[in-house]
Amino acid sequence: MQAALFTYSKVYNLLTKEEFINSAKEGKVLARKCTKCGHLHLVTTYFCQNCGNKGFENVFIEGKGSVVTYTIITVPPDGYEKYVPYAWVVMNLDGIDLRISGFMSNIQSPVDLPLGTRVKIVGYDERGMLIEKL
Amino acid sequence: MEKVCVIGAGSTKYGKLQDSITDIAIQASVDAIESAGIEPKEIQAGYISNVFGIADKQVHLGPVIMSDLGIPEVPSLSIESACGSGSVSFREAYANVAAGFYDAVLATGVEKVTHTGTEWTTTYFSYCSDFFYEGGAGASFPGLFASMARAYLAEFKATEEDLAMVAVKNHDNGLLNPKAHLRKKITIDDVMKSAVVASPLKLYDCCPFSDGASAVIICSEKFAKEHTKNYIQVIGSGRGGSSAALQGREHITTIPSTKIAAQAAYKMAGITPKDIDFAEVHDCFTIAELVDTEDLGFFEKGKAVEAVRQGMTRLNGAIPINPSGGLKSKGHPIGATGIGQIVEVFDQLTGKAGERTVKDAKIGLTHNFGATGASCAVHIFKSV
Numbered sequence: 461m462q463a464a465l466f467t468y469s470k471v472y473n474l475l476t477k478e479e480f481i482n483s484a485k486e487g488k489v490l491a492r493k494c495t496k497c498g499h500l501h502l503v504t505t506y507f508c509q510n511c512g513n514k515g516f517e518n519v520f521i522e523g524k525g526s527v528v529t530y531t532i533i534t535v536p537p538d539g540y541e542k543y544v545p546y547a548w549v550v551m552n553l554d555g556i557d558l559r560i561s562g563f564m565s566n567i568q569s570p571v572d573l574p575l576g577t578r579v580k581i582v583g584y585d586e587r588g589m590l591i592e593k594l
Numbered sequence: 595m596e597k598v599c600v601i602g603a604g605s606t607k608y609g610k611l612q613d614s615i616t617d618i619a620i621q622a623s624v625d626a627i628e629s630a631g632i633e634p635k636e637i638q639a640g641y642i643s644n645v646f647g648i649a650d651k652q653v654h655l656g657p658v659i660m661s662d663l664g665i666p667e668v669p670s671l672s673i674e675s676a677c678g679s680g681s682v683s684f685r686e687a688y689a690n691v692a693a694g695f696y697d698a699v700l701a702t703g704v705e706k707v708t709h710t711g712t713e714w715t716t717t718y719f720s721y722c723s724d725f726f727y728e729g730g731a732g733a734s735f736p737g738l739f740a741s742m743a744r745a746y747l748a749e750f751k752a753t754e755e756d757l758a759m760v761a762v763k764n765h766d767n768g769l770l771n772p773k774a775h776l777r778k779k780i781t782i783d784d785v786m787k788s789a790v791v792a793s794p795l796k797l798y799d800c801c802p803f804s805d806g807a808s809a810v811i812i813c814s815e816k817f818a819k820e821h822t823k824n825y826i827q828v829i830g831s832g833r834g835g836s837s838a839a840l841q842g843r844e845h846i847t848t849i850p851s852t853k854i855a856a857q858a859a860y861k862m863a864g865i866t867p868k869d870i871d872f873a874e875v876h877d878c879f880t881i882a883e884l885v886d887t888e889d890l891g892f893f894e895k896g897k898a899v900e901a902v903r904q905g906m907t908r909l910n911g912a913i914p915i916n917p918s919g920g921l922k923s924k925g926h927p928i929g930a931t932g933i934g935q936i937v938e939v940f941d942q943l944t945g946k947a948g949e950r951t952v953k954d955a956k957i958g959l960t961h962n963f964g965a966t967g968a969s970c971a972v973h974i975f976k977s978v
Contacts, residue, residue, distance in 0.1 A: 477726070502727075502841075502842075504726060504727075528745065528846060529741045529742070529744045529745035529748075529846050530741055530744065531733075531736075531737040531738075531740035531741045531744065531792040531793055531794075531795075532790075532792065532793040533732060533733070533734055533737050533792050534789075534790050534791060534792065534793070535712070535716060535734065535736065535791045535792065536716070536732060536734060537716050537717040537720045537729060537732065537734050538713060538716075538717040539717075540732045543732065546732060548728075548731060548732050548733040548737050548738075548741065550741060550840055550841050550846065559841040559842070560727075560841055561727050561728065561731060561733070561839065561840065561841045562727075562731045563731045563732045569793075570744075570793060570794070575744070575745075575748055587731065587732055588727075588730045588731025588732060589727070589731055
């Protein structure tokens with residue numbers, strides 16, 4: 461996939477969440493790199509949190525990293541009953557200062573997932589961003 | 595800016611209530627008006643905080659409450675800022691009185707959700723998160739704070755029993771509060787044996803879903819002096835924000851909005867954390883009280899655990915935290931909570947706190963946030 465340069469527009473807003481989801485299905489995180497200072501953000505940011513610039517280029521980041529923290533949900537919100545117990549995980553992406561969170565199935569107990577465990581993004585569906593152990 | 599005071603405060607009991615959302619809002623409002631010794635017609639604006647009015651078939655609560663108080667012509671504003679709605683509403687009321695727009699206003703917070711059941715509340719509360727990344731990936735609110743807790747326990751070598759001590763302490767305080775939702779003495783063992791909701795948090799690490807309403811009368815110093823001797827002064831008010839999603843924060847174990855709001859409030863008051871005699875903080879989960887008391891500057895990062903172990907935050911400790919019982923025991927009617935904290939400070943500083951009175955207290959702080967601390971307000975009050 462090729463990085464493309466965008467400026468802010470309403471059409472751009474609508475496109476990128478879909479692109480973000482499509483890239484997750486390919487194991488990647490679509491991020492925005494500030495064209496002025498290089499600061500990285502997730503796609504749902506429209507002005508640079510570091511310098512306020514509104515110009516970004518899309519960057520596709522390999523969806524691999526390690527577990528920062530997580531929980532194992534036993535009392536779920538509506539729609540997640542059939543997945544219990546499952547984990548909701550925050551991961552550090554390798555090599556950059558960016559985190560992403562998502563859903564991980566088949567986690568019964570904390571011994572199944574020590575902090576720092578290597579993980580990867582494997583898809584996106586009605587459960588949200590899907591993360592699995594590497 | 596005008597000096598701003600709180601001259602009246604009222605609260606319903608927190609818990610599972612039978613009356614409608616409007617009825618409980620009115621009960622608290624009338625209590626506040628009568629405690630201030632004023633007439634409804636002296637109120638120039640209403641600030642009404644609520645999140646899930648939809649659950650009891652009444653949104654746009656402001657005009658309904660003002661009409662029922664016999665003052666339909668008085669303007670009102672209905673405010674939602676998740677679990678921080680009450681303190682954010684108070685801040686808007688404060689700012690308008692400080693700016694001289696109004697002499698006296700009513701701030702009422704209310705919530706009525708327990709009739710909906712755990713599934714409804716768990717689901718709808720998750721809409722307060724950054725839903726695309728959190729609620730929309732299966733994270734419940736206990737789950738988000740559980741994620742903070744796991745990171746905190748690992749970083750600072752604390753244990754689940756340490757978290758349990760916060761719950762035990764707040765239940766001890768709540769036992770002394772006739773209006774508390776969970777008036778029940780508990781032990782560390784009770785907490786450890788309660789059902790896991792979102793590991794590592796168990797049921798007794800979590801505040802309850804509560805119904806309830808709280809109200810205060812906010813006014814200029816001139817208006818206060820003309821009406822009563824029984825009032826407190828607002829000496830600090832601060833607000834702050836954080837990344838809505840946990841993943842966007844540099845540290846999982848600190849809440850930036852608390853630090854920003856607290857620093858602004860301390861600066862306005864011209865005091866430091868050491869000058870605070872007691873605080874009502876946002877302990878929606880046991881882990882939150884540890885994080886809050888560090889972010890508010892009462893303890894260094896990672897040191898709140900040791901403070902709790904030593905009993906420093908107990909009612910007779912060096913810095914009593916949540917003398918009311920906090921969200922954990924007093925309860926958490928989310929739109930009312932921030933106002934309820936101010937009611938507690940009013941009662942403490944005007945000699946109405948009964949058995950749970952903090953000895954010789956002159957300065958009290960309230961800290962209330964929305965979601966995982968995405969929005970926050972801190973207020974500091976002193977007795978006069």
